Amino acid sequence: MLGLDKKDMKFLLIVTFLTLATPILLQPFPEGSGLAQFNAGYPDLMQRFAIFGIFAIGFNILFGLTGYLSFGHAAFLGVGSYSAVWMFKLLSMNVLPGLVLAVIMSGLFALVIGYVSLRRSGIYFSILTLAFAQMSYNLAYSVLTPITNGETGLQVTLNDPRILGQQVSASGNVPGTHFFGIEMGAAQKIAIGSWEFTFSAGYYFCAIIAIIAFYLSLRIFRSPFGLMLRAIKSNQQRLNYTGLNARPYTLAAFVISGMYAGLAGGLLASMDPLAGAERMQWTASGEVVLMTILGGVGTMMGPVLGAGVIKYMENIFSKINDQVLHQWFGWLPDSLESIVIWAAEHFVGSGWHMTSGVLFMIVVIFLPGGLVEGGQRIKSYFKNRRGGDSDDPEHHPKQAPHVAE
Amino acid sequence: MGILEVKGVGKRFGGLQALGDVNLSVQENTVHAIIGPNGAGKSTLLNCFVGKLIPDTGSVMFDGQSLLGRTPYEITQMGVSRVFQTPEIFGDLNVMENMMIPCFAKRDGSFRMHAFESVAEETDLVEKAEQMLIDVNMIDKRHMHASSMSRGDKRRLEMAMCLVQDPKLLLLDEPTAGMARADTNNTIDLLKEIKEKRDITMAIIEHDMHVVFSLADRITVLAQGTPLVEDSPDKIKDHPKVREAYLGETQQ
Numbered sequence: 229m230l231g232l233d234k235k236d237m238k239f240l241l242i243v244t245f246l247t248l249a250t251p252i253l254l255q256p257f258p259e260g261s262g263l264a265q266f267n268a269g270y271p272d273l274m275q276r277f278a279i280f281g282i283f284a285i286g287f288n289i290l291f292g293l294t295g296y297l298s299f300g301h302a303a304f305l306g307v308g309s310y311s312a313v314w315m316f317k318l319l320s321m322n323v324l325p326g327l328v329l330a331v332i333m334s335g336l337f338a339l340v341i342g343y344v345s346l347r348r349s350g351i352y353f354s355i356l357t358l359a360f361a362q363m364s365y366n367l368a369y370s371v372l373t374p375i376t377n378g379e380t381g382l383q384v385t386l387n388d389p390r391i392l393g394q395q396v397s398a399s400g401n402v403p404g405t406h407f408f409g410i411e412m413g414a415a416q417k418i419a420i421g422s423w424e425f426t427f428s429a430g431y432y433f434c435a436i437i438a439i440i441a442f443y444l445s446l447r448i449f450r451s452p453f454g455l456m457l458r459a460i461k462s463n464q465q466r467l468n469y470t471g472l473n474a475r476p477y478t479l480a481a482f483v484i485s486g487m488y489a490g491l492a493g494g495l496l497a498s499m500d501p502l503a504g505a506e507r508m509q510w511t512a513s514g515e516v517v518l519m520t521i522l523g524g525v526g527t528m529m530g531p532v533l534g535a536g537v538i539k540y541m542e543n544i545f546s547k548i549n550d551q552v553l554h555q556w557f558g559w560l561p562d563s564l565e566s567i568v569i570w571a572a573e574h575f576v577g578s579g580w581h582m583t584s585g586v587l588f589m590i591v592v593i594f595l596p597g598g599l600v601e602g603g604q605r606i607k608s609y610f611k612n613r614r615g616g617d618s619d620d621p622e623h624h625p626k627q628a629p630h631v632a633e
Numbered sequence: 634m635g636i637l638e639v640k641g642v643g644k645r646f647g648g649l650q651a652l653g654d655v656n657l658s659v660q661e662n663t664v665h666a667i668i669g670p671n672g673a674g675k676s677t678l679l680n681c682f683v684g685k686l687i688p689d690t691g692s693v694m695f696d697g698q699s700l701l702g703r704t705p706y707e708i709t710q711m712g713v714s715r716v717f718q719t720p721e722i723f724g725d726l727n728v729m730e731n732m733m734i735p736c737f738a739k740r741d742g743s744f745r746m747h748a749f750e751s752v753a754e755e756t757d758l759v760e761k762a763e764q765m766l767i768d769v770n771m772i773d774k775r776h777m778h779a780s781s782m783s784r785g786d787k788r789r790l791e792m793a794m795c796l797v798q799d800p801k802l803l804l805l806d807e808p809t810a811g812m813a814r815a816d817t818n819n820t821i822d823l824l825k826e827i828k829e830k831r832d833i834t835m836a837i838i839e840h841d842m843h844v845v846f847s848l849a850d851r852i853t854v855l856a857q858g859t860p861l862v863e864d865s866p867d868k869i870k871d872h873p874k875v876r877e878a879y880l881g882e883t884q885q
Contacts, residue, residue, distance in 0.1 A: 231749065231751055232751075233751075233753060447748070447749050447751075448748050448749075450751050450752060450753070451747055451748050451749060451750050451751060451752065452733075452737050452741075452745075452747045452750060452752055452755070453745075453746060453747050453748040454748070454752075455726075455730060455733060455734060455737070455752055456734065456737070458723075458725065458726060458730075459723050459726065459734050461725065462723040462724055462725040462726055463721055463722065463723050463724065465717075465721050466721040466722060466723060466794075467706075467723075467734070468704075468705040468706050468709070469683070469705055469706075469709055469714070469715045469717075469721070470706075470709060470734055470735045470794065470798075471706050471709035471710040471735075471738040471739070471742075471743055471798070472706055472734070472738045472743055472744070473704075473706050473743040473744050476744040477744060480746060480748075484748075
């Protein structure tokens, strides 16, 4: 079905279910309980999970399959955001034209940057992409101010033409983004017992696009094209002497992943119609590399998981402050309490980077295959304990790992 | 007129004249061996055939077309396949995936954007790849990770990947270098089998005399960048010039 075999179809259905049920799954603690601050089921954060999931899925098509490590993908994220906001200013607040332009513009950008950068491989390729992204970032601040509005960032205002849509909303404000009338900001709160779930139109819009993006990426992974990309990572020499030209394949992968990044940028702007140059900074490019490696390079689920973990830490750990720590460790003797809090506060609040850094190191050292490998190890541990497979492993040739897991 | 015609090829690296004036003609459906002591320019010559090096002088014609200035993938698409000294395979992929890539390259050319088709649904190519694996006795290893196989199996796989493209000319660069005796004999058997079953032309560079004399129809001896003699294996064996160049002495 849908061009997928049974196993992949099951996989896609599970992912779809998890994505659609996210507002419930990420809200495991009742309101008002001490753990409620660990709930992540609020629209803004869930949208970020979906959007950065898309970003990472696209990045993985390039990095995971071909092994070309781009350090400049945030440039495409920025281009996508600017394009979308311009559509909101000129055409209408409907997100569709914005997203279409975002994907087209970032694709064109990726074509140019990729064409030049892919003349080199390895570290030189990474440096070239980094240079291009930093150049875009600096241009956005300086020469391109008429397009990007410099430091202030590009915003929608009451004076924008919006020739196809409303210029000013009924209440006299800038109208909100919508998808054919469905307001992105609309949300429905449902309370069950002491639990409260928020179902937001914006999240579901992002989620459906993320599922489509995931599906397309799954098709690419299973296609002859995807096989060629993996071959590029494995042995370019052999690829050449098999009669294949690696350049157009890598360029196509680069453009596709650039378009994914542009889509993510467009979605960011659709959720909050504002675009700033900081979205293109090298730290943002680095973040998607971390997400992909943390989750598992070259796996289907890894980048999404990685994006989720990093965005969760960025939003949840950074909220934990001194007071919260005092509540947690109040039961300790005073002298001990102050030492523990002193140590702990470096890992929470603005120090959340420390936690993510430690987590990243642990994963890279002990689980080179990322969180996905961790999951697989746990799975096989339980399988072996149940003794389901008592055959001598020596007599089983090692099966090639399935790229979808 | 041979399928591969090499005329007056010379190549210089700085002060070193790696190839002097090489003339060579590989006839269709024969195994032509190029032998010579270390530094004789065998690998340089081979690299001139596949587009890795461009000779300073001379011409290399394959099937009536010049190979000079073409990239390795273009030359491969013309029907020249190459087996490397150390087997070059896609180590991260399994055996079947390794086989599918040359099948796609043969059918679709050097690039095609088939991003929304499924590899598993290409039944014709899957069948072709499987048949090839049966031919080289590797079908039971089809799901194995290519990098986890023995060197002999890797060589076998590499050979299969070349043969599945039905090349007009197969170039082998010291196919048994660094192999144990058993693996060497295996490779000889495999090559003999290929030679008998298929209409294929092979040019083989080799150190191991045992391999050369059990396979070759024609032998060119290269020394210091120029061909010394070209003849049938029987005559080469006893040729005094060859003994001198190769062994550095004349046996009494």
